[in-house]
Amino acid sequence: MAGREKTADGSIVICRCEDITLSEIRDLIAQGYHTIDEIKRVSRAGMGPCQGRTCRQLIARELAAALGVPIEQVEMPTFRPPSRPVLLSTIARGEADE
Amino acid sequence: MREVDIAVVGAGPAGLAATLACGESGAATLLVDYMDAPGGQLIKQTHKFFGSERQFAGTRGIQIPAIFMDRLSKMPNVALMWGANASGYYADSGVLTLEDGSKFVKVKAKRVIIATGAAEKPLAFENNDLPGVYGAGAVQTLMNVHGVKPGDRVLMVGSGNIGLIVSYQLIQAGVEVVALVEAAGCIGGYLVHAAKLRRAGVPILTSHTVVRALGEETVRGAVVAQVDQSWQVIPGSEREVACDVICLAVGLTPLVDMMWQAGCEMKYVPALGGHVPVRDENMRASNPAVYVAGDSGGVEEASSAMISGEIAGISAATSLGFEVKEADARLSRLKADLTAIRSGPTGEKICAGIKCATVCGGEW
Numbered sequence: 001m002a003g004r005e006k007t008a009d010g011s012i013v014i015c016r017c018e019d020i021t022l023s024e025i026r027d028l029i030a031q032g033y034h035t036i037d038e039i040k041r042v043s044r045a046g047m048g049p050c051q052g053r054t055c056r057q058l059i060a061r062e063l064a065a066a067l068g069v070p071i072e073q074v075e076m077p078t079f080r081p082p083s084r085p086v087l088l089s090t091i092a093r094g095e096a097d098e
Numbered sequence: 099m100r101e102v103d104i105a106v107v108g109a110g111p112a113g114l115a116a117t118l119a120c121g122e123s124g125a126a127t128l129l130v131d132y133m134d135a136p137g138g139q140l141i142k143q144t145h146k147f148f149g150s151e152r153q154f155a156g157t158r159g160i161q162i163p164a165i166f167m168d169r170l171s172k173m174p175n176v177a178l179m180w181g182a183n184a185s186g187y188y189a190d191s192g193v194l195t196l197e198d199g200s201k202f203v204k205v206k207a208k209r210v211i212i213a214t215g216a217a218e219k220p221l222a223f224e225n226n227d228l229p230g231v232y233g234a235g236a237v238q239t240l241m242n243v244h245g246v247k248p249g250d251r252v253l254m255v256g257s258g259n260i261g262l263i264v265s266y267q268l269i270q271a272g273v274e275v276v277a278l279v280e281a282a283g284c285i286g287g288y289l290v291h292a293a294k295l296r297r298a299g300v301p302i303l304t305s306h307t308v309v310r311a312l313g314e315e316t317v318r319g320a321v322v323a324q325v326d327q328s329w330q331v332i333p334g335s336e337r338e339v340a341c342d343v344i345c346l347a348v349g350l351t352p353l354v355d356m357m358w359q360a361g362c363e364m365k366y367v368p369a370l371g372g373h374v375p376v377r378d379e380n381m382r383a384s385n386p387a388v389y390v391a392g393d394s395g396g397v398e399e400a401s402s403a404m405i406s407g408e409i410a411g412i413s414a415a416t417s418l419g420f421e422v423k424e425a426d427a428r429l430s431r432l433k434a435d436l437t438a439i440r441s442g443p444t445g446e447k448i449c450a451g452i453k454c455a456t457v458c459g460g461e462w
Contacts, residue, residue, distance in 0.1 A: 008224055011224045011225050012222045012223060012224055012226060013222075013226050013227040014222060016227060019227075022222060051355070053217045053353075054220045055220075057219065057220070057351060057372065058220055058222055071366065072366035076358070076364075076373065078358075079355050079358035079359050080186075080359065081185050081186025081187070081188070081195060081359060082183075082185035082186055082195075082197075083185055083186065083355035083356065083359070084132065084183050084184075084185050086183065086185055086197050087197075087200065089200070090197050090200050090201070090202050091202055093200075093201075093202060094202060095099065095202055095203065095204055096198070096201035096202060096203055
């Protein structure tokens with residue numbers, strides 16, 4: 001995404017891992033990205049080390065407000081392993097011998 | 099692949115209590131935690147617990163893990179794994195994947211008890227990424243685990259028990275708490291904790307929020323403002339507060355990734371902090387191999403986490419045919435203890451939330 005804007009929304013960080021601001025999220029919603037998964041795919045919000053623990057609920061709230069729906073109607077993304085950061089080499093080596 | 103009867107994920111108060119109950123039944127039980135030592139949030143809870151003696155009232159949180167470990171370490175059927183990151187649960191095979199250091203380990207468990215706790219809720223305000231903006235959990239870890247002062251002048255955001263207790267602990271550590279802001283019209287935590295802060299001279303500003311962090315490289319201050327009943331900032335009410343730390347204590351949300359992975363039926367319950375698994379009265383989720391315990395089933399506190407952990411442990415063990423002495427009587431007593439803990443105005447909201455998250459009729 002583009003560098004930080006100097007506007008108020010441009011200095012509110014929503015996804016800390018991927019450095020994505022509120023203005024970027026609002027732009028994406030205005031462009032028609034209306035689910036957390038769509039916003040994730042196009043911006044990487046939620047794909048960093050914390051796996052969306054910080055940004056997911058903030059993005060859900062933005063979507064709810066923009067779409068005029070209660071927050072429970074905002075579709076959650078698919079949760080897949082690993083839910084915490086793992087070194088690829090750990091998986092590549094395969095299962096440890098007992 | 100390792101095989102166990104019951105795997106417990108998370109060694110906080112809920113996971114420890116669940117493991118003890120499983121261990122007593124004779125079930126081959128594995129307790130894993132990504133930290134290097136047991137206790138979860140207990141390791142920073144230097145305050146004495148309230149409640150009943152059965153949940154260690156009068157004991158400091160930091161002393162509780164050792165009480166559990168003393169008993170667990172004597173159980174030959176209980177295995178403990180620290181520094182092991184449980185990163186996935188595969189519902190089709192009942193396999194849990196772990197990273198133990200650089201080793202990849204698969205564990206096939208007939209039952210899993212998810213006791214992964216909760217994560218802090220974020221707050222969106224201007225410059226919220228400036229160094230000096232902390233979560234209350236981080237502040238508590240710095241102070242109470244590592245003996246490090248997070249700064250000299252703290253603005254606390256949020257008046258739940260965590261915000262109130264951490265504020266008082268900051269004062270005890272010689273840190274000035276310049277103010278505590280709370281967006282709601284009244285405090286969220288216990289009056290007894292808030293009263294201590296007021297006696298220490300800390301202004302508690304209800305119907306206030308933080309609008310902006312000030313500073314270039316680090317926090318040098320904050321702009322706080324009054325909010326109306328729909329949480330909107332009242333123009334003209336903004337004012338600057340000098341501080342070098344903005345500490346966020348705006349609530350917790352259950353860590354439920356593994357229950358989503360397990361295909362459990364989930365429900366959004368604001369009173370419990372967010373999405374939680376629908377469960378029966380014995381903490382069993384809609385996936386019958388999965389049980390939930392503690393904050394990952396709904397944010398409360400450590401005492402109720404220990405009770406729901408014990409309920410989940412007893413239920414998981416008996417579901418596999420292991421004998422738990424007087425299981426029914428113990429379960430009734432534990433459920434009565436939960437009801438007692440959930441009395442009072444805060445408890446009412448929790449009870450309504452639990453009811454919402456419990457399957458109709460109380461059992462699957």
